[in-house]
Amino acid sequence: MKEKLKQFMIGRYGVDQLGLAIFTTTFIVAILGLFTRSIILTVLTIALLVLFYYRSLSKNLYKRQQENFKFIRFYTPIQKQLNIYKKRFKERKTYKYFKCNHCHQTLRVPRGKGKICITCPKCKQELHKRS
């Protein structure tokens, strides 16, 4: 059985980052569909599953790779922004973030220091804030 599956998968694309994103989206949509009992979400879940399997079992490797590159190009800036939010959330008890009024540079200062004068490292503008 395992050998048959191996033989079947030879020359097929498999799962990549886009495939994982489709699968994750399918999972989320399926759970939402369970709670809302929406027929649209059920149809969408099935469509996403079909797309996931179509891409995974496809033998047109070049086209699947191009789709994956497009997805990565689209998703990388979003992922960077999400990582910034994640980092800020982790540090929310030790640091406070401000934006420079002049150049919009993000400034990080330690919390609990009272009223402080912050000098922007980029444009040297001074801000008076409570940390």
Ligand SMILES: [Zn+2]
């Ligand atoms: Zn500035």
